[in-house]
Every structure is written in structure tokens, then in C-alpha cells.
Amino acid sequence: ENQVEHSPHFLGPQQGDVASMSCTYSVSRFNNLQWYRQNTGMGPKHLLSMYSAGYEKQKGRLNATLLKNGSSLYITAVQPEDSATYFCAVYGGATNKLIFGTGTLLAVQP
Amino acid sequence: NAGVTQTPKFQVLKTGQSMTLQCAQDMNHNSMYWYRQDPGMGLRLIYYSASEGTTDKGEVPNGYNVSRLNKREFSLRLESAAPSQTSVYFCASNGRWTGNEQFFGPGTRLTVL
Numbered sequence: 001e002n003q004v005e006h007s008p009h010f011l012g013p014q015q016g017d018v019a020s021m022s023c024t025y026s027v028s029r030f031n032n033l034q035w036y037r038q039n040t041g042m043g044p045k046h047l048l049s050m051y052s053a054g055y056e057k058q059k060g061r062l063n064a065t066l067l068k069n070g071s072s073l074y075i076t077a078v079q080p081e082d083s084a085t086y087f088c089a090v091y092g093g094a095t096n097k098l099i100f101g102t103g104t105l106l107a108v109q110p
Numbered sequence: 111n112a113g114v115t116q117t118p119k120f121q122v123l124k125t126g127q128s129m130t131l132q133c134a135q136d137m138n139h140n141s142m143y144w145y146r147q148d149p150g151m152g153l154r155l156i157y158y159s160a161s162e163g164t165t166d167k168g169e170v171p172n173g174y175n176v177s178r179l180n181k182r183e184f185s186l187r188l189e190s191a192a193p194s195q196t197s198v199y200f201c202a203s204n205g206r207w208t209g210n211e212q213f214f215g216p217g218t219r220l221t222v223l
Binding site (some may be wrong): 004032033036041042043044045046048087089091095097098100101102103 | 114150151154158167209211212214215217
């Protein structure tokens, strides 16, 4: 069965800290891995995509790495406006569609 | 560009009632998707349309029907709503040049009593 799992489910860092989260996946066919951010009451918004193990991507204060069967996402110097749910989604599986995990809820303490 | 728009934003139905959720995108994307999101769960694909004139089932299609009216619009219909269909529904789209990145609408919050 295709699945994506997150760790941890909740993060509550202090403002200015580094937030670290990860996901692992098990899919029948892998195309790419994407990270999305979802603010409360809104739709998810794409952050970045990665395509092969060892791939690293930096976007502002976001740093992501694609591992063999997962990914890590770091947000440096977190701010209250970074508070959101972060989802990892794998594009693949038998039907070549996005498979989402349940997400990590980030709540930055001011 | 408005991106992906959805109507209505909120809806309350009684068991057995029917309704249609509307979605439109103005980015000239070929593919469109309907997802549902339940508390503590990720987004689950209900139906998708790879291009105008085609639709296919996703992970959780039971109780739903879809129509790809034209390239811009993709509607989701609940023929006989059930409490298990209480959820937040998101429409998304992507194009051949977006690298599989999907663009999501703001969602429709549906409660079935």
C-alpha cells in the first residue's frame, strides 16, 4: 500500500529556533517528492519539489533533503508566521498521483 | 489571475440531500483534481481529470460523481449526502509545465447532518 508518514506530528519551537521535521514513504513507483504548507482555513501551497536521493534544495529559510525513502525539512530562525501544517507528498504509485502524508503541525512560540 | 476558485465556501446539508461543488481555474491547466481532507488525515484523492473530456476515480470515489465541463471547470456532485461525507473539499490543478506541482483552491467546508 502506498503511504507517507510524518515525524513528529507536532512541533512547538521558540521563535528563532530551527524547526526540524521529516517524512518517510513507501510507494510502488517514485517520481518526485514535494513539500506543501497549509495555513489554517486555506488550501495547501507548494513549497518545493525534489527528484532523486541526495537532492538538496534551499528556498529562503527552508532547507530540504531527499533521502532514499524519505525527506527532511528544516526551517531556520522560525517566526510566528511560519506556523502552519507542513505536508510531504510523493508523486508516484500505480496511478502516478500525489500521495499525501498527515502532516506536521508547526506552532512557533513567540 | 484568480488561480483556483471554489464555491461555496461553506455548506450544511441534511442526510440524503444532493449538491454540487464548483471549481474553476484560470491558469490553462490540463489536469484537475478533487480531494477531501478529514481531521488528522492527509488529503485523499476522490476523482481527477487528466484533460478535458476525461475523468478517473481516485482513492475514495464512492458516493461522488464529477463532470469536467470544459478546460476551466471541474465539478463534484454528491447525489445523496451522508454524514461520512462531512469534510473539507479541495480542488486542485496542474499543467504540463508545472513539474507536477499542484495549485489548490481555498476549500469548501461541508457538514452533513
